[in-house]
Amino acid sequence: MALTRRLSSNTAALFISAFFFLLSAHAQKPSSTVADTPLILKHVTVVDVRTGTLERDQTLIIDHNRIVSIGPGKSAKFPSSAAIIDCSGLFAIPGLWDMHVHLAFGDWFPGAKDISLPLFIANGVTGVRDMGSELDVIQNWRSELASGRLIGPRIYTSGPMLDGPKPRFPSSVAIATPDDARRAVADLKRRGADFIKLQSLIPRDAVFAIADEAKKQQIPFEGHVPDSVRASEMSEAGMKSFEHLIGIFEGSSPAEDEFLKGNKTEARFLAGYDPARATSLAATLAKNQTWQCPTLVWERGGNLIDVTDFAKDTRAKYVPTSWKTKTWKRFTDEITQGYGNDDLTVRKKFLDKELEVVHLLHEKGVPFLAGTDTPPGVYIFPGFSLHDELQRLVAAGFTPLEALQTGTLNPAR
Missing domain, CATH: 2.30.40.10 (Urease, subunit C, domain 1)
Incomplete structure (x- = not known):
């Protein structure tokens, strides 16, 4: 018997979670x-x-x-x-991988070593891709894991993220010029980072300096498609994976040049979406095998945060009060302020459109990874939320087997 038949999302959820x-x-x-x-x-x-x-x-x-x-x-x-x-x-099943986490994110998530790592293992997540943390801290943790003094998943890490001249987040390196970019890439390679993580605010000329230096240093570069660059350009430049579908809606619209200048809203993404452009972009991503880590559970949580009562979620008991009242509140305030004129109806339509776009990309041969953005994703629970992400991928048209592959076989590739 093969696990390839398409099931309803409820049935798939039963397989993924209840029988896991x-x-x-x-x-x-x-x-x-x-x-x-x-x-x-x-x-x-x-x-x-x-x-x-x-x-x-x-x-x-x-x-x-x-x-x-x-x-x-x-x-x-x-x-x-x-x-x-x-x-x-x-x-x-084999141990799962969460391909988008932050383990030592400055001082924003105190106690993560004693909270996140055991929760990953308890939920069957035996490997993680750390997309931005303090490198020295993570290297110490990896030493403890290797010596048997710590329980936790295998960690593949970028160390600090590369961002613009004024980074928004901790565990970041400010990049203002191409020289800054080259020095940062070389330094992270020297210090033992596994790959380079890009954030959103890097200047355009510095972005391509990162791509060039990463190739010279033989280290992958992954992460956000920077605001100053098209998704197609980053794919052609050799970026290994895109996070959060950033650049996809921009590249699927005739208004892409305007989006590069700013003023990105979900209403504008919906209004400008062009299936022909989306299909063309999908062909580029498939040709270059540019991985997508859409973090759909993070997208849903952020868009519905004002109408979701997470106090009723039984998983909240595993999260310390400081995360809920300080860091998650910080993200909640930023997210809700960013809603602008996008009312709940628009946001729900956008979530549906994201599933449609993920289905299109998948259908055209673009490879996918399962990731959650835990714990910076508001009300994303370490370990637990990866199961939710697999369910969201099934909702986007993946078979249960294909969803499982995004958290098992695909990370190994």
Whole structure:
């Protein structure tokens, strides 16, 4: 049986969340937690995320926190002293990756080490792409993870983000000139960053200096399509991934040049959307295999923040008060002020249009990654919200298998 049939979003959500069961060899765990007794998981259905094949009634043998055997239950051999768990009705998938997080975002999210990292593991997220943090802090955490002193996911990080002369966020490097850009790229490569993260306010000439220097330094550059540059230009320049669909609506409108000057609103995006231009842009992105990480759950949360009562969300108990009353409030105030003339009806239409555009890009061969922007995304919960993101991708027309691939197989590519 293959997991490729298109399902309703409710059915897909049931598969993704209610039957989710993490069985992964990739989480990094303290050596003190390694059990001497093997753990046997019997009667589990294993999902092959490459093909969607469901291998039923399998037995997984875990020894010293590593899966050492997967096979039919009847032929499985294990010591009589092993601990056995009946997993009838449960599914096993590889560990998930959240491909857009911020772990050490200045001092905006205190305690993230003790909050975000365990929540990722508890939700089956065994790898993250950190899109902007204090590099020294993350490198220390990675050392603790590698030595077995810390529980958490594998971390792939950019270190601080590159932004314009006056960055809006912590964990940023101010870039005003092409020379600034080249120095920053070379410095981050020297310090051990895995890739370069671009923010929105970088001047146009500095953007292309980043692209050129990144190629010389042999380090990927990813992130926001800067306000001064077209999405098609960034794809042709070799940008590896775009975040939040930034540049997509601009590039799908005859008013793209005006959008580059500012005055971007969702109402204007909707009014100017041209399917032919969107299809042309999709062809460019597909040709260059420019990954999209749309953070749809973040988009929905931001657009509906004024009509959503998150106090009723049971996941809020895992988030410290300081995040809710300070940092999330800061983002909430900024988001609601930015609504301008975009009333709730417009914002809901825009969310629907985003799903339509994601479907178009996917249909045309543009590759996708699952990411959440946790925790700067207001009311985005570490780990939990990646499950929500997979559901949003299904709502955009992905099959359940394709959605799972955005958080498993695709990050590995």
